[in-house]
Amino acid sequence: MVPRDQSYDEEMRVLGVNLSNNGSICVVDDGQIDFYLEAERVTRVKRDSDVSKLLDMVENIDVVAISDAYWNTGTKTMHSTKCISKIKRLFPDAEKIDYRDRHHLTHAACGFYNSGFEEAAVIVVDSNGSHSDKGDECETIFHCKTGRRFHWKVKHKEYNTYKEGDSGEYATWGIGKEFDAVAESLELGECEAGKVMGLAPYNTHPDATRVQNEWEDRSVELVEKALATTKQKNVVLTGGCFLNCVVNYKLTKAFPDVKFYAEPVSHDGGTAIGSAYLSYHAPKIKSY
Numbered sequence: 001m002v003p004r005d006q007s008y009d010e011e012m013r014v015l016g017v018n019l020s021n022n023g024s025i026c027v028v029d030d031g032q033i034d035f036y037l038e039a040e041r042v043t044r045v046k047r048d049s050d051v052s053k054l055l056d057m058v059e060n061i062d063v064v065a066i067s068d069a070y071w072n073t074g075t076k077t078m079h080s081t082k083c084i085s086k087i088k089r090l091f092p093d094a095e096k097i098d099y100r101d102r103h104h105l106t107h108a109a110c111g112f113y114n115s116g117f118e119e120a121a122v123i124v125v126d127s128n129g130s131h132s133d134k135g136d137e138c139e140t141i142f143h144c145k146t147g148r149r150f151h152w153k154v155k156h157k158e159y160n161t162y163k164e165g166d167s168g169e170y171a172t173w174g175i176g177k178e179f180d181a182v183a184e185s186l187e188l189g190e191c192e193a194g195k196v197m198g199l200a201p202y203n204t205h206p207d208a209t210r211v212q213n214e215w216e217d218r219s220v221e222l223v224e225k226a227l228a229t230t231k232q233k234n235v236v237l238t239g240g241c242f243l244n245c246v247v248n249y250k251l252t253k254a255f256p257d258v259k260f261y262a263e264p265v266s267h268d269g270g271t272a273i274g275s276a277y278l279s280y281h282a283p284k285i286k287s288y
Helices: 075-090 103-115 175-185 193-202 206-230 245-254 270-281
Strands: 013-018 024-029 032-038 063-067 095-098 119-125 135-145 151-162 170-172 234-238 259-262
Touching: 013 270, 024 270, 032 270, 063 075, 063 270, 095 270, 103 119, 103 135, 103 151, 103 234, 103 259, 103 270, 119 206, 135 175, 135 206, 151 206, 175 193, 175 206, 193 206, 193 245, 206 234, 206 245, 245 259
Parallel strands: 013 063, 063 095, 119 234, 234 259
Antiparallel strands: 013 024, 024 032, 119 135, 135 151, 151 170
16 A cells, blocks of 8 residues: 555545445545455345445445446446435535546556555456446556555546447447357356356367457557556556456566556455545545
């Protein structure tokens, strides 16, 4: 954890809340993680997005920051609405900050501040991030550094793009969606990219092996781009696609002079941590 500049920051207790898959909460107290918990550990529902029960476990909160993912629909939307109402009821005097349109930034903040680096390239790759006119973000490279405040600059971004019209179908997509597509074709279930990653080394499912090989190649390209655009030798890997230990291991072998940090909480649960860090270290975005 990079120590904050005590001459600038004041003591405060920040609650980060992720309302997406792997629903989670994180309390950052005076710049340090005090508490982190995922909803599924309490509800016993895999990747549960309902964090309402977790909110009763914390108190004395000065700021509440929420994160989300654009594609939350159905039950997840219901959970988000319920949890936001409960946040307002439990913490009426706390400042409210909304990072729901900064999905990759919250991933980046989580990985960067947990890495201990004072300056680094941060690569975020997942299935879907925040939505924009260009599509849904799927790859982002940030140049991050700390100081009186958290500073970041986007050096590269790719999107899952949509077909023309209102069909909602994708025209192009990144590696994260490709893992999802293979999981669905193998009838592994929704959001089961991790199972595809696990199957790949066995060479029993050609599509699983293919997408794993594609990701290994693409990860090298992204690190090369990060090194070229940020001039950094510290590289943080985060976002769900980096929950792939084979890729992470091969990157350390391909770039022996680079200091890598692979964020353990790279799934969406980590955005609660990132939201709390952002609220503590960075300018405020907006209220909800």
